[in-house]
């Protein structure tokens with residue numbers, strides 16, 4: 001991960017919005033076996049704010065809708081960055097703000113909603129799958145809950161991860177159905193090769209492309225990222 005990476009983009013598909021990839025102090029969890037995103041982090045809050053301000057200053061408010069991601073949870077952003085998002089969002093006419101958070105932060109979400117009460121706040125959960133065994137015993141996501149309604153409580157949107165050994169057309173279809181039942185919007189990520197031991201399963205990806213992708217590609221509540229840079233941020 002480098003400081004030259006693309007940190008601002010515009011999503012022109014479906015729910016049109018601007019998106020920024022900010023830098024935080026680092027994922028507090030770091031145990032997900034498939035993830036190395038948390039490498040984009042730094043303990044130096046002043047340096048983070050400088051990077052974050054540069055990305056945020058590109059936001060025009062063109063769609064009144066801004067998604068903020070940060071290779072971890074919004075709660076790992078420094079307070080100066082959060083205050084800047086708040087001030088800038090109002091100045092640019094942003095109505096809707098999207099943030100991501102790990103499940104372990106769920107009890108802090110009401111306080112965040114209060115801080116950002118001038119916006120329609122959409123909290124996105126990195127769930128990856130409703131399949132408890134795959135999620136907790138293989139991916140080690142750290143969400144010790146199997147009831148979809150309880151999982152969704154406090155969150156509005158969800159990330160799913162497909163293209164893993166152990167998944168099938170049936171399991172991915174079930175994930176899609178539950179995600180659309182319990183969340184407003186769903187973001188499907190296809191597993192990409194990274195520095196972890198979890199590798200993409202090309203057979204499962206092929207099944208996804210053949211059976212799941214065509215069913216949801218035109219669904220306005222579903223974003224599908226075949227490559228993890230499809231939102232235009234990252235490297």
Ligand code: SF4
Pocket residue numbers: 027028029030031032035036037038071072073102126
């Ligand atoms: S997926 Fe999210 S919570 Fe898990 S280690 Fe990566 S950044 Fe942390």
